[in-house]
Amino acid sequence: MTDNQHEINVEDGSPDGAQSGTDSLQATDFSTFLTFRLSRLQANLNAQAADLLRRHGGVPLAHWRVLLILFENMATTQKEIVDVAEFDKGQVSRIVERLIDGGYLVSESYNADRRVRKLFLTEAAHQMINRLIPVMRRRHQHLRSPFSEEDFATLFDFLDRLDSVSTKIEDET
Amino acid sequence: MTDNQHEINVEDGSPDGAQSGTDSLQATDFSTFLTFRLSRLQANLNAQAADLLRRHGGVPLAHWRVLLILFENMATTQKEIVDVAEFDKGQVSRIVERLIDGGYLVSESYNADRRVRKLFLTEAAHQMINRLIPVMRRRHQHLRSPFSEEDFATLFDFLDRLDSVSTKIEDET
DNA sequence: GTAATTACCTTGACCTGTCAACGACTAACA
DNA sequence: TGTTAGTCGTTGACAGGTCAAGGTAATTAC
Numbered sequence: 001m002t003d004n005q006h007e008i009n010v011e012d013g014s015p016d017g018a019q020s021g022t023d024s025l026q027a028t029d030f031s032t033f034l035t036f037r038l039s040r041l042q043a044n045l046n047a048q049a050a051d052l053l054r055r056h057g058g059v060p061l062a063h064w065r066v067l068l069i070l071f072e073n074m075a076t077t078q079k080e081i082v083d084v085a086e087f088d089k090g091q092v093s094r095i096v097e098r099l100i101d102g103g104y105l106v107s108e109s110y111n112a113d114r115r116v117r118k119l120f121l122t123e124a125a126h127q128m129i130n131r132l133i134p135v136m137r138r139r140h141q142h143l144r145s146p147f148s149e150e151d152f153a154t155l156f157d158f159l160d161r162l163d164s165v166s167t168k169i170e171d172e173t
Numbered sequence: 174m175t176d177n178q179h180e181i182n183v184e185d186g187s188p189d190g191a192q193s194g195t196d197s198l199q200a201t202d203f204s205t206f207l208t209f210r211l212s213r214l215q216a217n218l219n220a221q222a223a224d225l226l227r228r229h230g231g232v233p234l235a236h237w238r239v240l241l242i243l244f245e246n247m248a249t250t251q252k253e254i255v256d257v258a259e260f261d262k263g264q265v266s267r268i269v270e271r272l273i274d275g276g277y278l279v280s281e282s283y284n285a286d287r288r289v290r291k292l293f294l295t296e297a298a299h300q301m302i303n304r305l306i307p308v309m310r311r312r313h314q315h316l317r318s319p320f321s322e323e324d325f326a327t328l329f330d331f332l333d334r335l336d337s338v339s340t341k342i343e344d345e346t
Numbered sequence: 347g348t349a350a351t352t353a354c355c356t357t358g359a360c361c362t363g364t365c366a367a368c369g370a371c372t373a374a375c376a
Numbered sequence: 377t378g379t380t381a382g383t384c385g386t387t388g389a390c391a392g393g394t395c396a397a398g399g400t401a402a403t404t405a406c
Binding site: 038045047048049065147151155 | 212217224327329331336340
């Protein structure tokens with residue numbers, strides 16, 4: 001290619017904006033970049049979920065995830081939420097604050113360790129969650145509809161493998 | 174701080190007696206939630222890439238992606254970047270601005286359509302990209318190391334399937 | 347010609363995610 | 377006690393992503 005791209009004065013000449021066909025890396029269709037694909041997919045899935053939650057009178061996606069964790073009894077304190085979901089503790093702190101303001105959570109000081117606040121869902125939260133669970137379950141079924149049982153298991157196996165190589169790289173050069 | 178409000182004083186020992194997990198989503202190991210897994214994976218991969226770029230004197234990840242698209246001649250204008258990568262046009266506008274400020278891009282008005290700015294990488298950008306490409310290529314090989322050729326193809330097939338169900342859901346109800 | 351519409355890009359507002367510093371508290375130990 | 381270290385949570389600062397309105401240029405319709 002060597003076409004040094006410092007030319008000024010673009011003349012056009014290529015009719016209809018036809019991409020000046022360079023031979024650069026045709027091999028690199030953008031869709032072949034794994035991390036790009038994952039990034040785009042995740043953005044779309046986030047938008048899909050946030051849209052569903054909004055249309056059904058729910059809360060923002062990150063709040064929903066925190067509520068679900070509490071609902072499933074996977075955590076009862078902020079630290080446990082951070083541990084189980086690997087969320088940022090600062091983010092969790094602010095989300096919990098807003099959920100309390102919104103009437104979805106109450107916190108109680110914990111006698112055994114006064115640094116800790118035990119978190120409890122309110123009745124309003126239970127109602128909202130029970131209302132949304134069928135919606136989200138339908139979505140989940142929609143997401144897995146293109147997969148057979150076996151494929152779906154394979155997908156999670158692949159995710160496990162990707163997790164194993166997604167940590168910081170010690171590259172030292 | 175005036176923070177104490179409802180002091181209820183939990184006695185330790187699971188106080189709840191509530192949370193009757195009726196309707197729960199199931200045996201909920203969090204790791205079985207597809208969208209959660211993807212979200213976490215993507216966050217880790219982002220951090221991994223951003224860390225590599227930082228350590229090797231590069232630019233932020235989103236900037237890197239824009240530069241790569243231009244480097245690969247997959248786009249020559251902002252609109253083409255938006256189309257090919259499905260980035261937000263506002264985000265691209267600001268990234269391009271900063272890349273120009275940083276000396277990595279120059280833009281030229283386009284004679285045939287003065288709304289359009291053709292974008293060109295500077296020599297500094299070429300140097301930076303050529304320096305980082307081996308690093309990023311090693312990373313990519315690292316990421317695919319847990320996969321055979323066939324597995325990797327299957328993974329992309331799965332990603333295609335997920336793309337097909339990741340659009341907005343028309344759910345009425 | 348002028349007006350309406352469309353296209354490319356910019357800008358502002360807002361939300362989320364990430365990082366680091368900090369305060370409050372507990373624990374360990376002299 | 378007093379010191380030190382570790383843990384839970386809060387806060388500030390800031391980059392990144394998303395959404396919508398606006399500005400200017402080009403296109404189409406009178």
